[in-house]
Amino acid sequence: MLMLVVPVLNFAQSKVTDFSKLYLDDLYNNSSKIGSRSPDDTNFDDLEAIGKSIGDARIVLLGEPSHGDGGAISMKTRLVKYLHEKKQFDVLLFEADLYSIMFDVANLKDPSGIVASSKENIYTCWSESAVSQDLWKYYTRELTGNNPLKIGGFDPRHAGKFAKTKLIGNLTELAKTTGHDTESKTYRSFIKDLEYILQNEFRSKKDSVNAGNFHSEINNIEEAVMFNDKENKLRQIWLIEINNIRNLFDMLIEGKNRDILMAKNFIFLAKHVFPDQKIMVWSHNNHNVLDVNTYASFDKDFAKNWYDNNTYEGFTYFGSDIFRTFGDQIYSLAITSGTGNFSPKFFGNDYFHADFTKTAKVPKSGEGSLEWYLNKKKSNVLFIPLPKQQGKPSGYPWFSARLLDLGFEAKMDYTSAFNGIIYVNKTVDLNGQ
Template sequence: MQKPRLDYLKYVLFIVSAITPILGYGQPKLKQYVQQETKDIPSLITDNSDDLLPIRQAVGDSRVVMLGEQSHGDGTTFLAKTKLIKYLHEQMGFNVLAFESDFFALTEGWKHTSHDSATVSRFFKENLYPVWSYSEECSLLLYNYIPDSYRSTHPLIIAGFDNQMHGRFTTDSLKKSLDEFLSTNHSEYYESDDYKSLFLPFIDTLLPSNYKTTLYLDSLVNTDFIKQLEKFQTAVEGIEKELPNSQKREAPYLALENLKEFAIEICNQGKSASHNTREARMAKNLKWLVEERYPNEKIIVWAANLHIMKNGETSFKNPHLGIASMGHYFSTDSALHQQTYMLGFTSNYGQSQTAPKASLNQPLFLIKKSRRNDFENWIDQELDYAFIDFQAFKKKYPDYADYFKLKARGHSAIEARWTEVFDGIFYIKEMQPSHFLKSKRP
């Protein structure tokens, strides 16, 4: 009486066993590649760079190299990026370093400041986000290597591409710069009463909003502030229509657009439109740096993994995790996509904490060990640091688009088609947190 049921179970088991290798075929293919082609990076000591030759070969003729980070509290990643930047600058001719930080303050401010150690130290602390400017692990790059480069024939130029403008140089100089820019272009709006009573004063109101909490910004909905934001956006749109196209390639015009879109972000606080506006704006700012400000230079980008990834809207197994990113918007330009190498970072376990939180003695964030079948455990566990080139794998297997788990969006293992998201991965076995820079370096 039980035989039909037993036969049915055998049939089901046969089908499952038959299709399982097919369903899992792609992952072993990548796993085997990782186990065979992972390149060991023995140390993060900057004086020894011979171990970075595989990264040089992977980057090739790219004009833009994007360096990510899982979070802004990853001290070991900052040390790795310092080594990479030194190598890219000295050995591969990358002379511009663009940060995920204030576009106007870093891009324009750097042009108007001297580059001795003391001035550079003050500039970074006043204009670069404190997660980096007050990090002990960033200090060698920011306060030694960069000012020292100005004693050479190829200094490392600093720029920014974030539309969330927070720097001291922006606070002190943006309004004056815009006023001079609009006055020389004889804008009709420049002569209006609204310009002096609404537009200029509102810039001073808008800039501090970058530091406000989400709860505070949510409280502004349906208030006069939101109405002022909308008026400000309308004013900027009117100015943009008046200006000749020849002036729309200037930095003050970009700053004007940044202000408008920052206002849009605040109006859409808590919605995906706010996030998407910022990501698209950062991509436009970076594209301007690449094509207009520094068309003959190679550029290094310093940002979070979340911002540099491409295909983020379609690559996550959980569709609710799909998200637009600066890297996606930037790489929709096929020419820029061909010229760019996006290097994501991951780690197996450890701790993380931003420098500002460290200064307040807040608890460390514990990074749990990756599970047995996660990407981080495909790598030889004797390696402290390593590099895996996804581009080379994709050339060998162009149709590969399988999901696998990787910690590259924060410190959680997420299932995605990661070979579609990054061109390569820098692996760190044990992450150490960022530490607060207590002493001001000259």
């Protein structure tokens, strides 16, 4: 009897296998070095491993761990150049104001006008920062030629100056051309409420608007435009924007999930405005998660609450929602940073203008995390392809990382969330410092 117990005791006292460490070893062994994150480096041989991993995907999501991570913005600019020039990706859509970009910035041809309008209508971390200037120089250069680069946005936030000053007048002119009664009491009430949410945005109060009238009027405008004989492409864009106005109201007044609404906008654009074209998406890592279960993997208590409260009914993320529509046509590429500086006030108090005077240090990586591991390997810039198990719990070991946000480190099922990871050892803030 005693002899039977001894082996069991020895086994119980042996060291538990660290599958996360073994998995990180495998990922590292399959990684490839990237020569530079600088957009000035146009020898793209070091990015071919990324191109091979993307394969035939039509939509590539380019993430960043923080909107204040300047190194990630520079890396993404280089990727835009590579994907446009070598892989025929000709559309770049931002996690930013759909109306202001599609109806203003995207229609401009003069470089100085583009630069000025982008700063007014696209979050300044991506338009006014020092690290974003290479992107706009490249865009203005690629407006002509056999494969011009086209831009757009898919965010229901009407945060740009163009949306706040021009939308109501342009919408009213459109409604008039369809015969819609713009002098009616119901239309004037609708416009009053639209003006209110455009100017107050996240400060908007439900009891300050007439929700029933708003929805009724936007439905009537939509029907009038839908059956109008205006040029087809213009009608399609306006129908997307009319639905986007509905999305704006639902987000600010009804409290609906922004990511679900961004996904609705993106699906419309991908299917009806840019059909059969290859699209790059410029957004944050956590919006680009392909499996919403990734969040439930945070810890046991979080997961229990997640399932008990049927969180799936009202919560998802942009990447997860568009993955349900496009599946393997989507490739999600996350970026993470190990050390360096970043800009913590990337949206400022108005949720638009970055405070370029503020700088912070990238948080120290926890022992055993992906960033800690790669730093110990003295990696500089690295690409790591993940096994093809996205969109559902992957079955691969979880590991700790800051892939969802630069300031949030957790052990989760990141393989279900992303197709690949780019690691930048030392990043910079929005000023390039």
